[in-house]
Amino acid sequence: MKKIIGVILRHLKQLFISGKYDTFVSEISKKSPWVYISYISESFYRRDDKKYFNSHQNIRESIEIVRLFNEKGYNVYVQSPKSRKKLPQIDFKIIFGIEPNFIRAAKKYSSAKMIYYATGAFIDHQNNQVRQMTDYINNTYNANLRYVRLVPEHRSAYLADYIVQIGSNYTIETYPEELRKKIRIIRQSTQTVTSYPSIQYAEENEFFFMSSTGNALKGLSLLVEYFSQHQDLRLNIVGTIEDNFKSVMSSLFTSNIVFWGYLDINGIVFSDLSKRCNFVIYPSGSEGMPGAVLNSMKKGLIPITTRWAAVDNIEELGFLMPSWSIDGIDVGVKWALGLSKDQVKKLRLKSFEFVKDNFTIENFNKDLSKFIDSLKNEGSF
Incomplete structure (x- = not known):
């Protein structure tokens, strides 16, 4: 019973934290265009929590993404991907991030440029692999493991004008041919101290x-x-x-x-x-x-x-x-x-x-900055 109560309390605490930190706004000017980002918002409120901040490279990268857009002259509205808060009444020029709120925003702000931030392989590949590798265990050991890391069905890659991909050329191969021309690879960072x-x-x-x-x-x-x-x-x-x-x-x-x-x-x-x-x-x-x-x-x-x-x-x-x-x-x-x-x-x-x-934070910034600049130079936004 104590274990169950502990799990419930931890879950409620996480819900409170998620709700408290599920949006963040960085406005540099009243006249600047706006970017909507569906990604990690909690990181902006917990920068002093070293254990949290060093837990994954994407925590630091989320802050750098906002900083870069600000540097390029954009106001930024960040919303946690799973937040159910209403989308703001802002005329966004760019939608950036991951599902599900990337999809909600793409539908609401349909005239904006859509940049899907892909941190994994193509959804169909991932879900097929989850099923096959779990089925292997279940069939080999007469088990009944559930599928873990299945991605809910979505078509963010098809909605996107561009796909910013964390990965390699092997990752690109998991996508259908017709989507690959949208992809731009950027190098992620690492947390390990040089040794x-x-x-x-x-x-x-x-x-x-x-x-x-x-x-x-x-x-x-x-x-x-x-x-x-x-x-x-x-x-x-x-x-x-x-x-x-x-x-x-x-x-x-x-x-x-x-x-x-x-x-x-x-x-x-x-x-x-x-x-x-x-x-x-x-x-x-x-x-x-x-x-x-x-x-x-x-x-x-x-x-x-x-x-x-x-x-x-x-x-x-x-x-x-x-x-x-x-x-x-x-x-x-x-x-x-x-x-x-x-x-x-x-x-x-x-x-x-x-x-x-x-794979450094400097190269992450360099690659993403170069991508944003290339689109601005093309007149894409």
């Missing part, structure tokens, strides 16, 4: 995985299955493990599979753990560009991923798994174990430098 001096060959040669909600979609069942069959190898798992997933897969939790729970990615434990690993392995079925992989690479870990979790030109940095499957993982692990110590050292440093040089 150049600590990057070296890890004698333990362990593997690393950072989990989040949607364990099935991330391919965690496949990793558990594989490493339970290869107990001479060690898999370190950081992050969220869903209770239902745990109950289904727990019989395969062998001693070489270690669960660390939530860790601060800039904390001592996370840092020490990354020094024991040479590889991050991520057999996900659908992503934009997973922060779990980028932040791991910034710690000097070599990526072994499916195409949907891969950076462009991953073959120069790590290994592209042929599929999300046990065989796909096996090929990737055998590739990793076949590398010499010198090859591992070089790839670890190359992985670190690639993310350090590309």
